[in-house]
Amino acid sequence: MKQATPRVTIWNEFRHERSDPAVQRVYPAGIHEALREGLAPYGFELGTATLDEPEHGLPVDVLARTDVLVWWGHRAHDEVDEAIVDRVQRRVLEGMGLIVLHSGHYSKIFKRLMGTSCALLWREADEKERLWVVKPSHPIAAGLPPFFELAKEEMYGEFFDVPDPDELVLVSWFEGGEVFRSGCAYSRGNGKIFYFRPGHETYPTYYDEHVLRVIANAVRWTADERGAAPRFGNVQPLETIAAKD
Amino acid sequence: MKQATPRVTIWNEFRHERSDPAVQRVYPAGIHEALREGLAPYGFELGTATLDEPEHGLPVDVLARTDVLVWWGHRAHDEVDEAIVDRVQRRVLEGMGLIVLHSGHYSKIFKRLMGTSCALLWREADEKERLWVVKPSHPIAAGLPPFFELAKEEMYGEFFDVPDPDELVLVSWFEGGEVFRSGCAYSRGNGKIFYFRPGHETYPTYYDEHVLRVIANAVRWTADERGAAPRFGNVQPLETIAAKD
């Protein structure tokens, strides 16, 4: 059955907000706290974790009781410990959901799970972004209008070097002339991953109702019920074909 | 939000069961009634419809209050009225779920929605079938073991002339040497479609707990919440790009 109450851990690098006044004004308590508040009405069990906590706030027991991990990082990707990346990857393949936001496209965990460079085009120019639903039948599109708009955002453009998404839910249009696959759904092992583009640290993107709705939908989709853990390895003895009667 | 109680209409051709004693013994009240009983524990609102009712039991108001339509047909595909096929196709594209069972692969509605011949190999030889989960992260695999077995079934073999499934959930192994893509998930328009292979009329397949679990999971998956109805057509006047401030 679907998790009655998905347990969500919101991971944030939490560096910009402590050192850059322009970001502090927008997210005084940090992006993770803005997301915790914004997601509160959706009825999830919400926790947070940040880079500078011990084990980046992600010890084994925290991950073990996390159904969905949300990831925002940017300038300190390299400081994330490989052992923690291994641990998160294993949990995703076991079935934990992972929602990667914006500049998290270059995080170690996303590159690890994608197998590609995850490179893209970008430009900071206060451009309008429009996000179009290209798969209305997907649960992550639930309750969305045909498109929604963010007045100012950083531009991300194609080619976005990720595997073709299993399901492409959103495509962005940017004022300056670029497009971007902004909502990309993947299955890996027994887990589900959703990459969602918006969220540059200098804009109030994570207060937008549509952005929050997409993240909440993605929590539900990645936390949804799935099959038992698969069997792997040597199977002996031969599972014989019973004679027909 | 997810439908609290999906409204399911089980459509059955209901001819074999009235004319063929071997089928009558297995499904005395019809395949639709066996499915209704088997799905009852899952808490859906369940109705039935059959070919020989007026409008094949699918008048506009019945379809309008159907969230998921289950379809079993075999020998009388040609007797299904084109106008009813049009009506069902429109409802699927609007968002109704459709679960097509076994010989329904050759139904007008499935061929219409797939665009291909939907041809395949087949053989009736009381063969063992094993269904393997190849996408454990999919909600339709929820609660399944790594594989499950049916002691005797009709064989269906590849090439199965359907579009590549958006998601391939189950692959069958047959005693005689064939394989088959047995659980195929599609999105079309705002609707979702699941093709599920087992269910030859002379075997008690629809009493099997795993088969029923797959169908119940598919009901939930196809009935799940989705986006608003998309806009189509001419959009005027030009939606202008607001000047940046």
Added chain:
Amino acid sequence: MKQATPRVTIWNEFRHERSDPAVQRVYPAGIHEALREGLAPYGFELGTATLDEPEHGLPVDVLARTDVLVWWGHRAHDEVDEAIVDRVQRRVLEGMGLIVLHSGHYSKIFKRLMGTSCALLWREADEKERLWVVKPSHPIAAGLPPFFELAKEEMYGEFFDVPDPDELVLVSWFEGGEVFRSGCAYSRGNGKIFYFRPGHETYPTYYDEHVLRVIANAVRWTADERGAAPRFGNVQPLETIAAKD
């Protein structure tokens, strides 16, 4: 082996060019002749067919010796005979390539093969279109720059009601704020289909070198070598499993 010289039939409705002076000025000999000239340097064997010829120019023998059919239609979709649509569909499933251009999205043959409404948003407002490559590894992207531009085109916008493309090669950006999946690759049966968006009849789109390059690449991709015709139907007697020695 790859077809040394793919045999291409360019089908055009050929009505606008004979009745509308604005279109005549752009395509005096018809869109099909512009395409024939534009594709000539690529070394294909090129023929044409139009709606008002007997059997719409597509008798059995013409289709039998066609490796790739290119389709442009707009105002007279309804005049295409169902029997010809059946014939073309069968040939595609047997292995003939099909390239559907622009307003051909609403042709009977495309709707038949897709199984959906193929509806979309549109606007005629002389807008700039930029086509971005989102799958550079695809043969249809061969030789293209990261994006190319058309100074004025009709706008097509999402949601485009087609099945998720098997491979999404191009995404369009429009000046007025829309995006569109402009290069969509499909396999159906033993055949391949490519939908390519640009080409409104009042613009000189089919003289553009990048547009022609995409169409030529699509000819090669859809004409490429493939497997033998699949077997279908009842397979008897049982193909027994040989005893192991």
Added chain:
Amino acid sequence: MKQATPRVTIWNEFRHERSDPAVQRVYPAGIHEALREGLAPYGFELGTATLDEPEHGLPVDVLARTDVLVWWGHRAHDEVDEAIVDRVQRRVLEGMGLIVLHSGHYSKIFKRLMGTSCALLWREADEKERLWVVKPSHPIAAGLPPFFELAKEEMYGEFFDVPDPDELVLVSWFEGGEVFRSGCAYSRGNGKIFYFRPGHETYPTYYDEHVLRVIANAVRWTADERGAAPRFGNVQPLETIAAKD
């Protein structure tokens, strides 16, 4: 244009063949030499490389002039240097083809590019394997019959923990009751990857004409022409929207 003569480097671990008499009898000169001979009639430029050569036989200049790399490894995956894995991954993302054979599913380079565990079921029991074509329209299926058989092979079974293939070409049936997605095609970055299951070191699999045909087809498919290298990074200044006239 398609590479007139793809340059192929066949990489082999080459340990079993030097230490295990049972393998020596089947592949006296090594699996790489058997593959070189078997592929010779297809007109490729063929080279080889092995684990115990300096830089595993894959210095920068060798990779730079390799269009397609074939990879067979098994017992010494851990001895492959991470720096060489980095180098091969970069070349694949730049556009080099990669064909991973059999036990190479557990190689560092395949796990790196997939992002998953690549685990599976297995059993050595001299079982018959049948490989069924499930996508006849794919160039890798060119010239194949509906299925082909290997009299004895190691069994690999599902769940195979890889991302859903972009295109699934072959599915295996095994005598003991398992199925396996045996021919899996992927695009990553500007490169293409094909995983092909058969080839346990104690069986003469790489002398089989159908197995060689699949590998040769995969060489052509992965070596095929593609788009120019994508642009990445900061794009400045703003690419302005030209005023409409």
